[in-house]
Amino acid sequence: MSLMSIRNLSRSFGGVHALRNVSLEVPEGIILGLIGPNGAGKTTLINVISGLIPPSAGSLSFNGRDNGPWPMARSVGYGIARTFQQTRVFMGLTVRENLRIAAEAGHGLNRDVAVDPGLDLAPFYDRVAGELPYGVLRRLGMALALAVGPRMLLLDEPAVGLTSDEIAGMGRAIRRANDSGLTIILVEHNVRFLMEIAQHVAVMDRGQLLFQGSPAECQGNQAVIDVYLGKGQADAEH
Numbered sequence: 063m064s065l066m067s068i069r070n071l072s073r074s075f076g077g078v079h080a081l082r083n084v085s086l087e088v089p090e091g092i093i094l095g096l097i098g099p100n101g102a103g104k105t106t107l108i109n110v111i112s113g114l115i116p117p118s119a120g121s122l123s124f125n126g127r128d129n130g131p132w133p134m135a136r137s138v139g140y141g142i143a144r145t146f147q148q149t150r151v152f153m154g155l156t157v158r159e160n161l162r163i164a165a166e167a168g169h170g171l172n173r174d175v176a177v178d179p180g181l182d183l184a185p186f187y188d189r190v191a192g193e194l195p196y197g198v199l200r201r202l203g204m205a206l207a208l209a210v211g212p213r214m215l216l217l218d219e220p221a222v223g224l225t226s227d228e229i230a231g232m233g234r235a236i237r238r239a240n241d242s243g244l245t246i247i248l249v250e251h252n253v254r255f256l257m258e259i260a261q262h263v264a265v266m267d268r269g270q271l272l273f274q275g276s277p278a279e280c281q282g283n284q285a286v287i288d289v290y291l292g293k294g295q296a297d298a299e300h
């Protein structure tokens with residue numbers, strides 16, 4: 063059953079059509095990978111889904127409820143949490159204080175979700191976020207999204223800038239969150255990483271949905287190879 067139905071979403075910025083008539087079903091419990099070349103519209107889709115910006119046209123339902131007027135009642139209230147390409151935390155507060163604020167923002171939606179599911183943040187709880195090493199800050203970004211107790215998690219390039227060990231750790235944390243029942247949409251240019259953990263892959267190009275299928279189908283699809291996988295845009299940029 064779909065947790066989210068995206069119907070004919072479009073979004074323009076002046077003359078730029080960042081999203082063109084995108085429709086997509088997101089089944090409950092899945093890790094959905096979202097890939098495509100730079101400027102394809104992936105972050106714009108995440109921004110619209112998370113209520114950060116309204117669409118120009120189209121609609122969306124989540125957990126059986128149609129969206130009201132955008133923004134989606136601060137999407138946290140709907141059960142959607144997200145991370146950003148540039149981690150957003152309170153830099154002057156400690157890790158523990160940041161986590162407490164995130165948990166309070168979730169209004170106890172799902173207190174059962176572990177705040178630190180394999181993200182190894184305990185040694186840093188009393189450190190000020192602004193002093194954390196980059197990789198730890200990225201883990202904190204994910205922990206904050208989990209702390210609100212969402213049903214859906216939107217991850218915008220969680221592996222960017224991480225070492226291979228840190229990427230492996232991030233992959234374990236994502237799997238673990240998914241095993242606990244969380245539905246995840248993962249935007250990532252590191253295709254190897256994405257293909258290993260996504261169960262379904264959607265490919266965007268120039269604002270449109272180009273293809274969707276299993277990771278194997280995706281990697282064998284000529285149109286996907288032509289616009290993205292074969293062009294060295296994946297991985298190489300990051």
Ligand SMILES: Nc1ncnc2c1ncn2[C@@H]1O[C@H](COP(=O)(O)OP(=O)(O)OP(=O)(O)O)[C@@H](O)[C@H]1O
Binds near residue numbers: 075080099102103106
């Ligand atoms: N706030 C904005 N104002 C103007 N144009 C924007 C804005 N946000 C996105 N765009 C444009 O919309 C298009 C889609 O951008 P988007 O960031 O969604 O792509 P993306 O697939 O996430 O790319 P990347 O992989 O580089 O992050 C691009 O042409 C971009 O320049």
